[in-house]
Amino acid sequence: MIRHLLLVLCLAVAVLIGPEIGNVLDLIPGWDMVKSCIITDTGQSDAARDTVRLLDLQELSRYNGQQGSPGVYLSILGQVFDVGKGHKHYGPGGSYHFFAGRDASRAFVTGDFTEAGLVDDVSGLSPGQILSLSEWLSFYNKDYVLVGRLVGRYYSETGEPTEALKQVESAMVEGLELRAQAEADKQRFPPCNSEWSAGKGGRVWCSTQSGGVQRDWVGVPRKLFKPGSSSQRCVCVQSSRPTSSQAQASQQLSDRGDLDNPNLQEYQGCPSLAESCLLTD
Numbered sequence: 001m002i003r004h005l006l007l008v009l010c011l012a013v014a015v016l017i018g019p020e021i022g023n024v025l026d027l028i029p030g031w032d033m034v035k036s037c038i039i040t041d042t043g044q045s046d047a048a049r050d051t052v053r054l055l056d057l058q059e060l061s062r063y064n065g066q067q068g069s070p071g072v073y074l075s076i077l078g079q080v081f082d083v084g085k086g087h088k089h090y091g092p093g094g095s096y097h098f099f100a101g102r103d104a105s106r107a108f109v110t111g112d113f114t115e116a117g118l119v120d121d122v123s124g125l126s127p128g129q130i131l132s133l134s135e136w137l138s139f140y141n142k143d144y145v146l147v148g149r150l151v152g153r154y155y156s157e158t159g160e161p162t163e164a165l166k167q168v169e170s171a172m173v174e175g176l177e178l179r180a181q182a183e184a185d186k187q188r189f190p191p192c193n194s195e196w197s198a199g200k201g202g203r204v205w206c207s208t209q210s211g212g213v214q215r216d217w218v219g220v221p222r223k224l225f226k227p228g229s230s231s232q233r234c235v236c237v238q239s240s241r242p243t244s245s246q247a248q249a250s251q252q253l254s255d256r257g258d259l260d261n262p263n264l265q266e267y268q269g270c271p272s273l274a275e276s277c278l279l280t281d
């Protein structure tokens with residue numbers, strides 16, 4: 001489990017996307033780091049790419065680690081890895097033996113290890129879920145040896161990426177953008193601290209590290225509504241802009257920070273600039 005937490009974000013598969021998507025990704029914060037990771041992981045010369053080994057499903061299924069099989073391979077999004085060195089996981093009797101000799105990309109995300117779940121089709125999964133597959137790819141690129149490509153859903157008979165793979169890659173890009181947006185939102189509106197007790201009722205309050213977001217401002221608690229939805233959460237809102245900000249210097253914006261954001265609502269009965277609010281509603 002700990003191992004899973006350590007899996008670093010690296011869109012190793014995106015090297016297959018081609019330069020046009022690379023340009024889009026350049027606009028996403030953090031992409032530079034990811035890109036360098038990709039080059040390290042899979043940087044291959046054109047010649048190497050041309051001689052990539054192609055396997056069909058029948059051949060891959062021979063690499064199931066059973067007695068007499070030529071080894072243990074698994075495929076993820078059509079990239080085939082030699083996982084022989086992880087025999088204790090993937091060999092007969094291993095907890096993840098079901099991944100051997102096949103492409104069960106979907107199960108890496110869903111955790112559905114039934115025969116119905118152990119399939120390569122990832123359609124219908126969210127961009128965030130599909131992005132997590134890139135973390136698995138990064139893991140396999142780092143810990144195991146890439147041996148080739150599986151001809152089928154993700155690679156054509158000539159080893160070219162299929163439409164299905166391009167769609168997966170687009171979903172990964174979307175997942176990366178959504179993740180970056182969520183992170184930016186969290187920095188701007190960090191979650192409040194909260195507590196509840198039978199005697200005192202509820203309280204929400206802000207601090208310089210509430211929500212796990214380290215910052216040099218405390219903020220005031222507000223309900224943040226999702227546009228078009230009644231769901232809300234407590235966030236800390238800056239009540240003034242940092243004096244060093246350019247906006248402040250040019251005096252183009254008011255000194256109310258984010259307080260006037262239309263998706264925010266004050267807590268009933270709580271003074272507007274209080275850092276802590278007792279919940280009455």
Ligand code: HEM
Pocket residue numbers: 001003086089096107108109110111112
């Ligand atoms: C979507 C769900 C999951 C998937 C796809 C998954 C997949 C895997 C895979 C492929 C490995 C082998 C990694 C390697 O090659 O070194 C592994 C190892 C392991 N997994 Fe999971 N796993 C899942 C959930 C869990 C959960 C819920 C637990 C525990 C509560 C868990 C505990 C472990 C442990 C202890 C190892 C061995 C780590 C080691 O020895 O290095 N896994 N997992």
